[in-house]
Amino acid sequence: MSTVALGAWRTRFELIQYFRSGDTLVFTFLFPIALLALFSAIFGADGDFSAGPGLPAVPVAQMYLPAMLAAGMLLSGFQNLAMDIAGERTNGMLKRLGATPLSPMSYFLGKIGQVGATSVIQAGLIIAFAAIVFDVPLPTEPEKWVTFAWVFVLGVVTSSLLGVALSAVPRSGRSASAVIIPIVLVVQFISGVYLFFFLLPDWLQTVASALPVKWMAQGMREVFLPAEYAVLEQNGEWNLTGVAIALAVWLLIGLLLARLTFRWNRRDA
Template identity: 50%
Template structure:
């Protein structure tokens, strides 16, 4: 270790040596993630409603339609709850990543938190890692609760084929990563924290209706499917259907197949594009603050 000699003859570490002892970006990101998680759980109403939304929607649709309205594809029948589950898993991913990050970052910018953080030694990367850590934690808990309720309350059969869980894992991870980066990039769109909810939630709500989340994709017009195919939610939902539905239901998809390659390519493309856009457009200050 390089040192410098003080006037008293003792040695003190140089600036470079002190810098080497500072926590790394990843460690700071994990610490920041703990702070984000603590702040999140303190907002109990947000936690309850955020976790409850997919579960409540599954319960409502499964109860309204029930066994009287099964979904049939190529001679194979599943309950509406089983067909609806993949869309709710996909929605939960986007709620906990894109929506949570876009709104929370916009609020942090509006109340000056981002500006103050920018003036601290905390690297920007660590701040974003903290947000991603929060999103990953919440989406894992939310998805686990949703699957448990679906299996225990609505008798939805979960996959027993390890290959399907492998598909679930990579769609989940890639969808979560794409949604998180999209949330960071989109957070610069709202002009204030007050308008963030409307600006962020509205397009996601529209996409839920056009991406085969609330309805069977066979009931949607072609132009709507083509439009929704440009966005991640449709592909996350389709990837999840390939996990939780029988293979016969692939014929009900617009392409007549599950398209795992296309799903991976589209989600990866959104991950890269949103990352590039976000690094160029991200704002640490409010729009009216220079």
């Protein structure tokens, strides 16, 4: 079988295993929705929110929706994959797979396929929840959804490849959560997931510009926020070209790191 065919077969296997894990399902699908509901309830008690003079007021949930979509991609790809692969390496599954015709690239494709499929479901649930429960207006222009699609695809693939690379850091599956979760939390705070990005100090916005999550969220803000809100970005524009370049660069970095660091066994095993 070809690399792609083996990757497709592996995607099917990964999805079956994923949907058999109830705790993973609850965390992946409900956590971003719970955060969206929590932030909307806390900061939206006084009604719609305006970020500054001359900017139209919008529901708080609309302000947080792009960040929650970016966080969902990060959790599904970066965090979950890193922890899952570290666990598979510890319990010997990767060693057994290494003795089969499955190549690392087919293995990566299977993981990315699983993350992609589940991320589509997750994003659909978050958007539907925001629209139905908090009356967030959804874009009507086709070009907005085209932007959503390419930002989403680049974000999912980039997060997945970086997750594969990060899986080499924990020395065991038992220590994976202690190593990976703090990294994910820090990245989210720096990138303006839990705080509105325009409220972060300039130096922290500059730091965030070196991370892919900031660009995922920025692309999503262009899709779901009014055009006037572009003035709140670093350079006063959505800069979709910059979003595409940054995510493409991080995708290539993730692919290189994943291929260089991935081992069926730990080096010191």
